[in-house]
Amino acid sequence: MEEEIKAEFIKYGFSFDDEEEILQKCLTFCIQYKLSASDIVSSWDVYSLNRGLEFTVRSSHMVAFLEQLQSEQLSKVREKETGLHLYSNDVAMILNGNYEETEGILDTPDDRPTTVHEKSSDSAQKTNRSKFTFEKPLESVTPFGSRKNKFVVHSMLNEHASTKTIKIEEDHGNSEDDIIKRVQPSKKCSLRLNKSQLEPGCRFMYDRIEDKFNFLENRIKKRATALVSSELYEEPVDPSVACQTSIFAVGMICCEEEGRLKEKPVLLQSSVEHSGGQRVRLDLQKLNQFSIFPGQVVGVEGHNPSGHCLIASKIIDYVPLSAISNEQHPAKRQAMDQNLQLPNPSQDMSELSLIVAAGPFTTSDNLLFEPLNELLAYARRKQPQLLVLLGPFVDSDHPELRKGTVDRTFDEIFHLEILGKLQDYIECMGSVVQVILMPSTRDANHDFVFPQPAFDVHPSEFNHQIRSISNPGVFCANEVKVACCTVDILKQLSAEEICRNPQGGSKQRLTNLAKHILNQCSFYPLYPPAEEIPLDFSLARETLDITSIPDILILPSDLAQFVKVLSLGESNDGEEQFNCICVNPGRLARGEGGGFFVEINYKGNPESSSASVIRI
Known part of the structure; x- marks a missing residue:
């Protein structure tokens, strides 16, 4: 033979x-x-x-x-x-x-037992694949499976705060049963989702020019109201009117022509209320420091002697915290969904352990979802209270999907490879752990629109342990407010921003890009949007607003992964600064190899919390 x-x-x-x-x-x-x-x-x-x-x-x-x-x-x-x-x-x-x-x-x-997503005819396929695809013999076949260094700490935040909680166990030779036996029980976290999030099946692609106008006009008016209410600035005036004295105006940074923003010329578009929407040229020569991008709403102090050019002496690109401090009041949190699990009175509501990972969840050479398996194995060992997974899950840019060589629908891949594995993870770990899913515009099995509704995942199927939120979205776990957005706004801002730094000044570019999101109080402050972003202005008015500063801001990006503490507020104005942990978990899979994810142990405030960026 x-x-x-x-x-x-x-x-x-x-x-x-x-x-x-x-x-x-x-x-x-x-x-x-x-x-x-x-x-x-x-x-x-x-x-x-x-x-x-x-x-x-x-x-x-x-x-x-x-x-x-x-x-x-x-x-x-x-x-x-x-x-x-x-x-x-x-x-x-x-x-x-x-x-x-x-x-x-x-x-x-x-x-x-069978579930909704696993019919009897599909159960053998799932068992067959999970048994023969993800066992150790396959590790010698794929580049991801044959890698040597696993779970290497790339960078850390506040290492001294909690070194033991982020120490990586090097013993990978034990069986999965032994790992599960070592798991220590933890406390279940409370979870409240933002009520204003988009629901599955919402109406989109019907926005009008009027919606775009109202969206931009409201952004300018809100910024003007916030600056005036801080009592630090006077009522804004029309910047296009000639005036020999110093004036204060509020408007949106615009390009004079198509293409990337250039320092010359830069235009400032004020609101219809103050200038009829007129644009005026903005001169930045007298400023020794600025950071601007198209769509940014700023306050400008300066003078316009000719009526054709506003010579800026100061740009205010942030809202004083005193103007939004009322948003942090507990009464403002009534917009959070109270129908979920009630908190355990015995647990400290300011502590939260979570793992954050962003897709793709499989390497570019196959659809085996090996990085996701490794992540769930790590989560079984660490047992975080919350697992936050951000799309894309079924990546429309994956070579196999682009070539059309797959023999399953996108929904089947999502339910079998993502939800099926997550259900196994929850069944293994018990009722303590919870999972948050957020879609991406790159998800082939979901609506191509931004803002984006949540996945149609029914909580009853998973005992309220797997939840889906809209993109962008906000949720509160153990009274820790977490805000997420899967659009790569950091990379898009990086391509459009122009800045000037004084000699010897700090050049923390990634930190400054992340600060723009909070200073503009918007998940997507860029206008016009990037070509690949299907921005629907009829949905954007409420869903893109950041009404209060979150404790943790998650912004997955193709840029360098990081965990940083952002300090908001101007210390020289005498007001108290507010700190926020900003996270870019990177991508779990990068090409044919593994990427990064982030493990966070939040304890009351960013200074006492710890986090680590881990290479899978």
Whole structure:
């Protein structure tokens, strides 16, 4: 039989890197699935064509080849008989030669629980894939699985605050059962979602020019009202009117022409109320420091002697905290959903442990979702109270999806690979842990619009432990307010911002970009939006506003991952500063390799909290 298999491979023009081992494994597959020599070689020919392999048969591909054979056999069984499922021997047993002759077809146990997303016809496929795709033998096949350094701490915040909680365990050789036994029980966190978030099935793509006008006008008017209410600035005037004395105006930074913003010329567009929406040229030569971008709403002190150019002496790109301090009052939190779990009176409501990760959750060379499996294994060991996962989950930019070579719908991939794994994680860890999901505009299985409604995930299916929030969204866990947005606003601001720093001044560019989000009180202050952002102005008016400063701000980006404490407020104005932890978890998968995620232990305030950026 081995000679026949070898002859068939040679007939097709294939050669071997380890002839004896490959022929032995192929013989095992033929016996297991009752295949002829021509059948096994034909299957390999299809496998190699789909993956663009050369004409050398390598032993390292045998595990993945076995998975294809199992999928083919499963399809044949389903065509013949419904209700029958295929189960095979363990991969390691087959490859090591310690296999036994067992029947490939077994009846499905009647008492096996099923869920909405896992029908009886799909349960074998899920079991088959999880058993043969994610076991250790496959680690030698994919670049991600063959990596050596796992869970390496990349950077830390307040290392002295809690060193033990973020120490990475180096013992990866123990079985999963041993890891689960070491898990220490923790307290369940309370969870309240923002009531104003978009619901699944909301109406979009019907915004009008009027919606765009009202959105921009309201932003300028809100900023003017906030600056005046702080009692630090007088009522704004029309900046386009000639005046020899110093004036105060509020308006939006605009480009005179299409393309990137340039220092010359920069325009300031005031509100309809104060100037009829007129634009005036803004001269920044007298400023030794500024940071501006299109769409930024600022206050400007200066004078306009000719009526054609406003010469700025000061730019106010923030709202004094005294003007928004009332937003932090507990009465303002009535907008949070009170219908979820009530807090445990015995627990400290200012403490929260969470893990934050942003997609893609699978590498670019396959759809095995290995990084997600590794993340969930890490979460089983650490057992955070909250797991925050940000899209994309089914990435529309993934090469396999772009080529259209997948044989499942996007919804099937999401329910099997994402929700199925999360349900297994929750069933394993118990009722203590909770999961938050936020979609992305890159999710192939969801609405392509921004702001974006939540996934249609029914809490009853997962005992209220898996929740989906809109993009952007705000939630409160243990009275710790967390704000998230999956649009890469940091990268887009970085491409549009122009700035000037004094000599010897700080050049913390990432920190300054993140501060723009809070200073503008908007998740997306850039206007006009980037070409790839489907901004719907009819939905943006309330959902993009940041009504109060969050304790934790999560902004996933392709830029360098970081965890920083942002200090808001001007100390030289004599007002108290407010601190916020800003997180860019990076991407869990980067190309064919692993990326980063963030682990946070929040304890009352940013100064006593700790966090670490971990390379998976």
